Amino acid sequence: MEVKFWRVGPGSGIDLAGAKAVHCVRGSGRGSHALVAAGTASLWCVLRGSVEVGSPDGPFRVSRRHFLALPAGAAVRAVGRDGADWVALTVPPAAVAGILRGMGTRRGPGPLLFPAVLPIDRALLRTVVAIARQAGDAPRAAPDILLGGVLQAARDAQAPTREWLARASGRTEGHRRQTVLRLLSARNRILNSPFEGSDLDSLAAAASYSKSHFLRSFRDVFGITPHDLVIQTRMELAKDLIANSDLAISEVAASVGYESRFAFARSFKKCVGLTATRFRQDLADAA
Structure with a gap:
């Protein structure tokens, strides 16, 4: 070789x-x-x-x-x-x-x-x-x-992928691995580009599934819906911006795709357990 x-x-x-x-x-x-x-x-x-x-x-x-x-x-x-x-x-x-x-x-x-x-x-x-x-x-x-x-x-x-395989549909291991591979194409698109191509139609097409089958399979394998993964991914980006930039919270919200600061505030607190302002303050106190 x-x-x-x-x-x-x-x-x-x-x-x-x-x-x-x-x-x-x-x-x-x-x-x-x-x-x-x-x-x-x-x-x-x-x-x-x-x-x-x-x-x-x-x-x-x-x-x-x-x-x-x-x-x-x-x-x-x-x-x-x-x-x-x-x-x-x-x-x-x-x-x-x-x-x-x-x-x-x-x-x-x-x-x-x-x-x-x-x-x-x-x-x-x-x-x-x-x-x-x-x-x-x-x-x-x-x-x-x-x-x-x-x-x-x-x-x-x-x-960690073994848990995905265990929850995937398919009669054989080969079928289950192909199921995970197809669903990963959609999952990766969300994680890599959470502001582009995250609508249900394009994600289902990426996995080559109908929308209803895609939603059910995605939730079964990854334990989260595509919509919730989009929000979670955007909140991780927001946390990074809050921790590593001087952007105002309203600017952070706009940067991760939220036109409304109030909608961003609700999503951030639901995902992180703290308000964005409290999160930034805790980081400052720990520094």
Whole structure:
């Protein structure tokens, strides 16, 4: 198996659009970037700072100690933000099968990894750091063993998705995994772009379901309705603005899509348990 290792620094990047081999990219600094070919699976692990990863379901924002797996599909471009330190693996589908066979691991039906931003646990962190060192001047260990360790650790770190699978409809595991994958397309659109394309028609279309079936399935699998997830996502953005900007509460409300400050106030208190003013004051008192 051919594995190529790369390093990119601030403002620089690498274009892997025509690449067929397995690639490991270590990026650091603002503007560090990588372009991954269509039809290639990728794994993005952020050690520090944050990375924005473009996708058909909107731009994923992967923050410190989080990771994102994307299945083979459209081309992907990722860009590091301030203080970014990240590692990306790009793996053609045939190489994934070969790596798993080498480990004696059966892939199973459906996607190996789900497209969701999740925390990096200790096991995944160890394997990512080990393979990232190969992008420098250190002696190179057997790359297939390292890659297999990363894929297995990433699969284990996606333990939260097992609850989704347990609640998904489908006669077989493969059917249930496909159900979760389709619903994740809608969920990711809400999380990535809560102000665009969050109407029921577009979300149901993204999952390729009728509106009634989509609503029922989404609530069953994720334990929340699409509408409530939109509000929850906007409130998380509001909390970040309150904590990290000097915007007035009315300006925060407008920034997260509320024309009425009173409607924003009701939603914020319902989601957070405090008024926005009290939330800001508590942050100031704790500083």
